[in-house]
Amino acid sequence: MKPILMTITALSIVALVMPKANAIQASDKLQVTSATQLSQATAVDISLLAKTITGFLQSDRYQTESQILMSGKNQGIDFTIYAQVKTIAQSDGKFRSEITFTREGEQPKPPTLVISDGKQVSIYKPDSKQYAVTSYDNFGKSDDYFLIGMSSSLFLQIPNDTRKILARGQLSDKEILQLIGLTPNLDLKADQRTVEGESFYVYNYTASKEGLTFSGFVQPQTATLKQLQISGKSQGLDILIAEKILNRTANPALTPQTFTFSPPKGAKKVKSLSISPF
Template sequence: MKYFYRLGTGLIFGLTLGILNEGALLQVSTAQPQVIAANKPAPAPTVTPKATSPSGSAEDLILFLRAFRDFSQGNALQTTSKLSLDAKTEGATLQSVVYIKAIAQKPKQFRVDISFKSEDSSKARTYQVISDGKTVWVYRPDTQQYLVQTYEQFDKSDDSFLIGSATSLYLNSPNDFQKTVTDEALAAIAADPKMVASFYKETGTTFKGYQKDEANQNYAIYTWDDTQGASSQMNLLISPQTSTIQQFVITGKEKGMTLNLREVIVERVPNPKLAPNTFKFTPSATAKRVKSLSLSPFGE
């Protein structure tokens, strides 16, 4: 599940760049990237003729790529999100809500405040996870315990997904994505049925259609099935009005549990102001270093 949780990050970005570089970008002149303000609709590129694929249309693909381009912009990103988790086993159902506030800077720096609150508990557990790109510190304020790991150790751990899909997506986005995915490139790829079909096939993307939520918000839904043998599926919900990524939904089975994860992006701020010590952790004199510190959302 941890692998699949990141499916929409480096894999999709890498394949998208490869497809664009091999096809559409060879047909258009180099242009300056168009900066699209967050949460504001951007003009749609001209699509002539209308290309389609069994997995989705050219218009669906344009929306998808514009949303990824918008998300990858800036030298740093601040996000606030709400992650709802449901886990079902034989005879038990576990639920938890995780509030995530993160600041990320490429390639590997982040500062994440994580707050767990289960339905049967009025008191939240809070953690800080801080990375300077080489070292990751996990700190629990109420017990004053902290764990020190290398970036690679944390990245491979079962807790790494709790920094949020929004943070992972941004950190895994290539720096040249905005320069590569210009409106001219999008128009060229959308006009070529082979390019449209190639994208859906190579990335394993399926456009499921549009759906409204309880608040009557309309979303375009894109789906990926796990290719590593697990019965999991990831859905990405994009606002067609603003071309912005709004939600990540993951369902699947792992270790005898049926899991359902939904991360809703509450706020996204490109290029936030960063303090000099944003990505550094300095323990207090009373803090205690420990050998293990779990971030389990379902227990203490």
């Protein structure tokens, strides 16, 4: 596994935003309401990071409710897209995600439904009454993968055998980091930030080639991941992708239909379908 999946995620975001950004109207003004105060950089707390990783992978199934913000800005482009996401993800590759996109001053669209049975992924958009089916592997390589929630996609990419080893809690901090690809030569940095009155310990990794920084916001008292963020400039476009985790529940209840998609009456199957609102 690549370090923190930084390269995969960053390239997915650039692929999503760059070719389509010119279609966004300049009137979609950038409005970020969560002010962040940056404090002095601090030494990297490896023990807290290892504890956070172990807690993140403790169970084999989670329901995550989160808010996603995607924004891009340069001289000719200025846009912000928001999404409300609820995803149940299971370590065997099964998941069910409901994604609702909103824009400032517009009514939310009906939620897009994305369901995986571990082998294939079905995408259904109720506004167009269209659905498409693709393989799990193809979906995992697509630009849409992170839209089910960066935290959920990150969880799904951890092999189940690796998750089980970490969940036992018998490894040293160094062994935990090495197991998921956080090698000693990885240039991790850390700082402390205050967001909406709450203090976080923030881990940062910058991929210099892509010009993007991947950040994980951890609540230090509980060693809980609360936010993931990718920011930086690529090809002249200032990019910010942030997922704020509102609630993450281990072992949510399932029904026989949770990971099964049945096309609604009147739905039309198409060759491909993007989750993106662009």
